Amino acid sequence: xxxxxxxxxxxTINNSLSSNHPSFLKxxxxxxxxxxxxxxxxxxxxxxxxxxxxxxxxxFNFALELDxxxxxxxxxxxxxxxxxxxxxxxxxxxxxxEKDRGCLDGLLxxxxxxxxxxxxxxxxxxxxxxxxxxxxxxxxxxxYNVNLFRLDLLGVIxxxxxxxxxxxxxxxxxxxxxxxxxxxxxxxxxPIVISLLIAALKVSNGLLNGAEFSEISAPLNxxxxxxxxxxxxxxxxxDYVVEE
Amino acid sequence: MQKRPILLTxxxxxxxxxxxxxxxxxxxxxxxxxxxxxxQRVFYFHIGTAWTALLGFIFAAGAGITYLVTKDLxxxxxxxxxxxxxxxFFLITIMLGSIWAYxxxxxxWTWDPRLTSAAITELIYAAYFMxxxxxxxxxxxxxxxxIYTIIGGISAPLTFMSIRWAQSRTIHPVIIxxxxxxxxxxxxxxxxxxxxxxxxLLAFTIxxxxxxxxxxxxxxxxxxxxxxxxxxxx
Numbered sequence: 480x481x482x483x484x485x486x487x488x489x490x491t492i493n494n495s496l497s498s499n500h501p502s503f504l505k506x507x508x509x510x511x512x513x514x515x516x517x518x519x520x521x522x523x524x525x526x527x528x529x530x531x532x533x534x535x536x537x538x539f540n541f542a543l544e545l546d547x548x549x550x551x552x553x554x555x556x557x558x559x560x561x562x563x564x565x566x567x568x569x570x571x572x573x574x575x576x577e578k579d580r581g582c583l584d585g586l587l588x589x590x591x592x593x594x595x596x597x598x599x600x601x602x603x604x605x606x607x608x609x610x611x612x613x614x615x616x617x618x619x620x621x622x623y624n625v626n627l628f629r630l631d632l633l634g635v636i637x638x639x640x641x642x643x644x645x646x647x648x649x650x651x652x653x654x655x656x657x658x659x660x661x662x663x664x665x666x667x668x669x670p671i672v673i674s675l676l677i678a679a680l681k682v683s684n685g686l687l688n689g690a691e692f693s694e695i696s697a698p699l700n701x702x703x704x705x706x707x708x709x710x711x712x713x714x715x716x717x718d719y720v721v722e723e
Numbered sequence: 724m725q726k727r728p729i730l731l732t733x734x735x736x737x738x739x740x741x742x743x744x745x746x747x748x749x750x751x752x753x754x755x756x757x758x759x760x761x762x763q764r765v766f767y768f769h770i771g772t773a774w775t776a777l778l779g780f781i782f783a784a785g786a787g788i789t790y791l792v793t794k795d796l797x798x799x800x801x802x803x804x805x806x807x808x809x810x811x812f813f814l815i816t817i818m819l820g821s822i823w824a825y826x827x828x829x830x831x832w833t834w835d836p837r838l839t840s841a842a843i844t845e846l847i848y849a850a851y852f853m854x855x856x857x858x859x860x861x862x863x864x865x866x867x868x869x870i871y872t873i874i875g876g877i878s879a880p881l882t883f884m885s886i887r888w889a890q891s892r893t894i895h896p897v898i899i900x901x902x903x904x905x906x907x908x909x910x911x912x913x914x915x916x917x918x919x920x921x922x923x924l925l926a927f928t929i930x931x932x933x934x935x936x937x938x939x940x941x942x943x944x945x946x947x948x949x950x951x952x953x954x955x956x957x
Contacts (some may be wrong), residue, residue, distance in 0.1 A: 657857030
């Protein structure tokens with residue numbers, strides 16, 4: 480006899496949260512868990528993001544002729560451009576999967592606040608971005624003989640990725656419902672995240688070139704402010720994005 | 724059919740007169756600037772359009788918030804009208820600035836903080852129209868448009884700040900308020916210049932309101948036409 484098929488992801492959420500009023504965090508992590516287990520079964524998103532990132536670095540290598548002198552000043556720029564491009568790939572895919580397979584409707588039916596869906600999706604996008612980062616950094620370090628595996632740099636990348644995935648999740652949730660979706664996401668996203676990217680770039684560049692803390696404190700503050708502002712805005716307007 | 728309000732017709736006439744007077748003040752009344760010469764006269768319209776465009780973007784974000792709260796489609800029309808007129812005004816600002824920059828800085832464009840953030844702001848609102856074009860459902864279009872104007876309105880000042888820190892030196896003149904030692908093409912205004920300048924601000928504000936009103940009416944007519952079309956096809 481055939482075994483029963485595994486339960487549908489939204490149902491797992493309901494089962495794991497037996498009470499009618501699941502705690503906010505529990506529900507958020509349930510969505511994160513769903514995305515991660517789905518990803519580790521198919522591996523289509525992470526592998527695409529990774530290969531794409533490596534290709535972008537490869538193209539930069541030839542476009543900018545990354546010799547030792549140029550590398551010093553340009554490493555942060557190459558990294559952030561790579562993350563930004565790879566990030567759109569992941570955002571597009573993660574929202575399109577929800578929409579096309581009707582999973583979003585399931586999530587909307589779950590007896591949780593809508594913002595839970597936002598934070599869940601944001602966290603899973605953030606996780607994928609960070610996984611790509613963790614793999615790209617050592618690869619870049621080996622290829623170009625610079626040590627990028629530094630705690631302070633990782634912290635900056637984390638801050639930048641948080642803001643990026645907050646805005647990205649919100650905008651991807653909108654563009655996925657439009658006619659020209661995958662084309663539209665970068666067009667809408669990049670002008671909004673450019674301030675985040677500039678601030679992150681400025682801080683990373685300062686760290687890599689051994690700048691004083693006073694030099695990077697202003698963009699660092701902006702980075703944190705950006706994260707706080709856009710997470711709160713997304714939290715407030717996400718209801719209107721998924722409303723039917 | 725609604726009749727055209729008489730106040731709007733009057734506003735049209737006033738706008739045209741104001742524009743004519745403002746042109747006269749800028750081109751003939753205001754004295755020629757000593758260092759830059761006649762090209763400085765671009766300044767009056769440059770600030771006039773920039774001021775109204777930025778106000779318009781803020782106004783559009785306000786209309787966006789109001790739409791999300793009230794769900795009244797009229798506010799969506801106000802929002803799209805404000806963004807459209809402001810985008811055109813801002814494009815005029817950038818182009819006029821370019822015309823001034825060529826003789827003053829010897830280049831049409833430079834990646835100065837103000838110029839860069841102006842270009843990015845313009846791109847945000849260009850993206851806004853692409854977003855609207857991609858959605859057929861009227862209410863969804865209004866909702867997403869409102870959200871995007873809010874995000875855009877918040878992101879524009881952040882962009883300006885971030886670019887300012889990235890390149891701390893600016894060569895864009897700051898005429899009002901702060902003094903700026905690194906600016907190229909700075910000048911101080913004489914009383915006659917100030918008159919022309921303030922009049923240009925007033926004139927462009929009135930022109931902006933007039934265009935906005937007309938554009939909102941056009942949008943309402945458009946939705947009327949759409950409804951009639953629906954009736955015919957059903």
